[in-house]
Amino acid sequence: VMVLYNFKSITVVPSGKDFVDIILSKTQRKTPTIIHKHYQITRIRQFYMRKVKFTQQNFHDKITQILTDFPVLDDIHPFYADLINVLYDKDHYKLALGQLNTARHLIDNLGKDY
Incomplete structure (x- = not known):
């Protein structure tokens, strides 16, 4: 079954450095920023x-968004799959998405450890 795909819906993927900066600045904005000297160690840990x-x-949400936005080559019209292969190289494309998926999994495991 071929899927009609809207390539315009793909979000721009930031560089690795920008990606980290975006996430960390959001963390800084949306979580408490001050620890007082009198806090118990359990409160500091928390x-x-x-x-x-x-x-x-x-990180999970942003990577999931990227993985969801980019089409699965086997699901789209062969013309577009061929075009992606010519412009970008199909194997490299699949490898990049696979590495993102691995990164998401590793980050999720880090989150579970804490």
Whole structure:
């Protein structure tokens, strides 16, 4: 079954450095930023665990968005699959998406550890 695909819906993928900057600045904005001297160690630990979980969730969501946006080559019209292969190289494309999926999995495991 061939899927009609809207290539315009693909979000722009930031560079690795920008990707990290975007996520970390969001973490900084959306989580508490001050630890007071009198806080118990459990509260300090919770403070950092919350940041780790928040960061992990944002990486997960952003990577999932990318993986969802980009088409599965076997599902789209052969013309577009061939075009992607000529312009980008099908194997490299699949490898890149696979590496993103692996990165998401590793980040999720980091989040689980905390």
